[in-house]
Amino acid sequence: MTATILFVDDEPDLEALILQKFRRQIRDGQLALMFARDGIEALQSLEQHPQVDMVVSDINMPRMDGLSLLAKLQEAEDKKSTIIVSAYGDMSNIRTAMNRGAFDFLTKPIDFVDLETTIQKTIRHIDMLREVRRRQMEAERAHAALSRHFSPELAKRLAVSGEGEGIEVQWRDVATIFTDITGFTSLVETAPPETLGQLLNEYVGGMTEVVFAHEGTVAKIIGDALQVLFNAPGDQPDYATRAVACAHDLDAWAQDFCARQKARGVSFGVTRIGIHAGPALVGNFGGNRFFDYTAYGDSINIAARLEAANKNLGTRICVSASVAKAAENFQGRPVGELMLRGRSEPLRAFEPLLPDKFEAPETALYSEAFAKMEAGDAAAMPAFAALVGMHADDALAGFHLKRLLNGAKGIRMQLE
Template identity: 40%
Template sequence: MAEIGARLPRLPRLAWLVPLVAMLAAMALVVHDPVPLRVARNAVFDQFQRWHPRPYLAPPVRIIDIDEESLRRIGQWPWSRAQVARLLDATRQLEPASVSLDIMFPEPEGQTRADAGGRASDDPDQTLAQALRRGRVALGVALTGPRQGGDAADAAGGPLLFKAGFIAVGGEPTRSVPAFSSSVSNLRDLQLAAAGQGAMTFMPDVDGVVRRVPLLFSLQGRPVPSLTAEALRLAAGADAYVVHAAADAGGVIDLRIGTHRIDTDQTGALWMHFARPQAERYLPAWQVLEGRVPPASLKGRIVLIGTSAQGLLDLRFSPLGGVIPGVEVHAQALEQIVSGQQLRRPGWVPATEAIVALIGCIAVGIVAMRARPGRSSLLFLGLVGAIGLAAWTSFRFGRLLLDPGAPVLAMALVFAPTMLMRHRWAERRQRWMQTTFSRYVSPNLIDYLVANPQALELGGRRQRCSFVFTDLQGFTARMETMDPAVAVSVLNTYLDRMIAIAFKHDGTLDRIVGDAVAIMFSAPVPQADHEARALRCALEMQAFAREHVDALQRQGIAFCDTRIGVHTGEVTVGNFGGATLFDYRALGDPVNTAARLEGANKFLGTSLCVSEDTLRGCPGAVTRPVGRLRLAGRSTYLMVHEAQAADGQSVEADVDYASAFEWMRRGDDAALAAFEVLAAQRPDDKLVALHVTRLRAGSRDDAIDLLAK
């Protein structure tokens, strides 16, 4: 056993390279933050929002909706500029804090129109400009094209005219915000008349979902506010934006608009926390035009004018599922700013997530290398649960966006290959143990104990099993005449092959006593066909034993014939012994009976005796009936047969013998004559000679008493 222990496979020190390399790869992935990782992060944040949408606190933000009913009552879009002016005037009379148009007017409306009296009416563009001057109104513009060199190009409407100033604190903010090279703006007269202008441009993620609303843009290096920011600035009465940015192009930190401090990401975007759709957020445009809106419904509120009509295609995907009008995205952004329900993901969060990922990778790697798989898995799952709970708690109660996906993925990238390597090593170690110890016990017993370690407890159970006992006739005396080295070599070769045959048929080695072998079937693993297995095993052992004797005879070595007994019955199987030694075996009368049948062969002149109890489970087996034996120590008779072939083997039944035996079994006087004829034909058939001797001595049936063991 010392030699075995020296060869026991051990985990090499180089195995630590697996978690180390995996950790380095995982941390590189976390730092690089590829698109799939960002998509996974967005999916987690979306799920958080579905679990806990932003509570709607009825903040002072309203949408005047050019909905389907308004289009039906007033006319299809586009409306006349004069109609829009009337809508603005009707809105102004309700005293809103500011009004923002999620609509553009890049081109003149057309010719001067004539009224009913034939006089030229006012220019509709000028009518709209006058309505803009009478209130605090912001217009929407569109930014287009990637950032390029040269001057800003305007597709329509002329150069952009912005009314607000920008005060930069720290670094230069335009280096990190979304940059564009051109714009589609409003008519110059409308720009001059409006109190402000803001970009309506959204920056959806790769899946088309709007999760962040940019508050700042860059147009050829000039800072440009969004429509959301302009609506808030006009309502707050501020003249300028204060942008706090990190030095060395580190990105935007926050944005101050009047008394509001808005935490943004490094690109100057506001993380959206969407509330569920609310009917009170909208006022139909036709009701405002017809004066059906309560006077206090818009007083002091931030008002956005836009459309929810599906035909106008201003629809956006929401993390809550489905689509919402683009104007509602602006409204929800304003709601969470004004009500103090902002989501935050400060610049220190990615670094913190990377540190958590690193600590988690180290912990998981060490435990996975040292602890058992169950404990390692519990730690991994515990860390995953703790990180997920921390992220959810931060979102739910602190409105802080922490990504659990990056640390969890990093730990999984360390845990999985490490556990796989440990599993492969454990399999190799287990295979080594099975190969090694299968030389001491049966392979099927090893497999059973590996799968059922609880079977290593003392105790047993009742089980119907089949047994095969073999022995070499006269081998003890033969060894005394043989060279000891030759005797041991010949015996080892014989036993090795006999045991291999038993294992081939999934038999369990019960014991080896000298040159005798005991094989058990249907234990420890139950086998429905254990009787047939036992018979096939015994017949193959018999065939090998005869070939082995002939082979040794040709080498000049005299060997012994093998006797085999097979029996089936209910026994107690299990572990017997004590704390010092386990011995897995079967106890019961069927075990002794199988041994007695093996010994009965020398009196019967046979080499393989099988009981009728075994043959009941071997339909199609070819046998010769021996008779009813009363074995030593038994008071009852047992019907025994000489096996010749198992089911499926092409061996013809001995019809002449069967006929003679039937006469003997019935007590017919013709039995003696029949057996005498067979004896003359088969002078070497010892079983026939036995029956002739018995019948001549006065026996009248097939009952045989064997009083010796």
Template identity: 50%
Template sequence: MTNRPALILLVDDEPDFEVLVKQHLRHQIRNGEFDFLYAENGVRALEVLQKHPDVDIVLSDINMPRMDGLTLLAHLQDIHRNLETVIVSAYGDMDNIRKAMNSGAFDFLTKPIDFTDLERTIGKTLGHLHLMRSLRAEKAIAERAKTTLSRYFSPAVVEALAEDPDYLSQSSERRVATFMFTDITGFTGLVETSSPEQIAALLNDYLAGVIDVIFKHGGTVTKIMGDSVHVIFGAPFETPDHARDAVECALAMDAFAETFRQWQAEKGIALGATRIGLNTGPATIGSFGTKDFFDYSAYGDVVNTAARVEQANKVLGTRICIGQGVVDHAGDIPRRPVGTLRLRGKTTGLNAYEPLTSEHANNPEVLAYQKAFEKLRAADPTARQAFAAIVGDGGNDPLALFHLGRLLNGQSGVEIQFGGKQFG
């Protein structure tokens, strides 16, 4: 508790009770250990408690006019006061004592009062009260920490971290994980033409949906930068299916983002598509910063590459793009090849893919794209006609249109360069 005296409310319809207690405990009062208030019945006790919410112990008789001790005890339980109650009853009145203990009284004393027993009971009650207050304070701190963690981690991870709160403060480690970057096309322009209130409402609704999808798939949000979200799958706790989880998350997020985009269009807001990039590989993951402030994040080439894969969507016309590492770790996921991205600073290209839902994978347009891409890979001169047929049939395939544009500009093969420069 604090250095103040323990504040004890005496409730008894006999005024002599207050005098006797104070007389026998005068040394403790003089030493600043105890301080006392008095009420002659339960009604008056509730009034005193309203004025003195810092009361530690209520020491109450049972038999009193207007409101007896058992009724007072029931009121105290209803309002969950941060105090303990000790009931005083006539010797042998075990029925009322039992009722009081079952109603939440911490202890009881019998009349006539043994003042040595009273002092011992007060000490025991204060010790218990101190323990319970400490436990409640620790629980409140834990709940606040849990609330903070829930902003970044899925519920399952939050529960695990609650059991091992020091886990995130441990040193960083090298681990294979899957990394996701998202961004909204043209969002900066929308910000410049909308009011702050409109942007705040739109972005908060959007992020609420996106993060809900991420948490449902076990992702960890490491950063939110405006409309962009950075996510790790497979950390802080290892999960064997992190790559597949990330792909399924990307597809679910795409479905939500397109629906959300349609909702905004119905309100006259031209929200761009959400672009998503994934890459899998080893990175250094952990808490970086000081003992007072840290950032749970990941560093490594695989992380940078994931960000650049997300950016590739802007040129490719796709909404989701994943690197070869994702496919290697996720297994046989429905997908179609995008090509080999040439990234600045890399000596080798990165094979990239567009993940698909099972239903979309069997779409005739997708099957036609697969055949056209194989012709492109084999340097078959009929590849141009194959892509042109997909586009000319009234289809809406941005990736087929992208490759047709490359071929019409004299490019060939599946290695993708933009403007004569390596991508990225």
């Protein structure tokens, strides 16, 4: 790479001497030399040729001396490495120059061997700074890309650790959360673009912050829908517990958001959440040009199906048995055995509950009615009817009562 040097000196013979001394380096493309006769001319030249790498400047010059030029160079955003040339023994000016940010100094009369050595040392310093800036820019770009998916601290660690480390495609056991909003298509068709944009940005931003608070990974954002992973890219032994806790907080945040929008006269749909735990192919699938950290596999599809199942069940959160089993101190009530679209085997599902809801008397009544339904006991129907009579807002109990009234038996059900 060619290093461009600007020499600033008013001595008429210096340019010819410099060109003669460095003719080989100029011929070989190692150096490109420019010349100015004072500080003002040097600043004009730098403005026209920002590719200049270093400045070699005398101190005593007309119009603008070398120390004033140095001060201007240090004020610039793109600071140039500067070598100051001073009369032999002029330590006062040399100290001033070094204090103002000069990289090195030379004394007159110039020793050309010393000049060449100093220039080479400065070039090495410039190359080092370039490499540091390059790495910093790469890290900043990596951090910007990673911040779309990972919590700030995790994004920072991944960016520092080096590209690809920890995000290569691999099979991992993960907990996957899918979220979606009911009636979002209607909102898109009716809301003004500026209103929709503001709503969606606030909603996705708030939901993402909840995910990051639980150190989850946002694998995808598609319109109003989020796909979240736990135990990827780093190990989280408690990933199922984290996923359930995150789902509760997402649900609470989404409900509060809906209430705030309703107060403003905006009808914003309920957020549905599905969670499943199992193996998935996880990593960066963006190729060479893009960063797209996501996951694929049957377990991912199951989480998406569980999210959709809420629509039929009347629930807001639905999790698989693998999640309920793996989560520490899981509290919830059974939903039944779901025959999900695209699957031949039933999947046992649960509705996770917060402690106060789990300990409420109606939850015990639901469990008793569900046990009767699972056993094929005809008393299940009146048990659910009594529960719905006392708690008309219990959508899941109402769902089962409707099934039983329509002649269904047991806990296995085919969802649309």
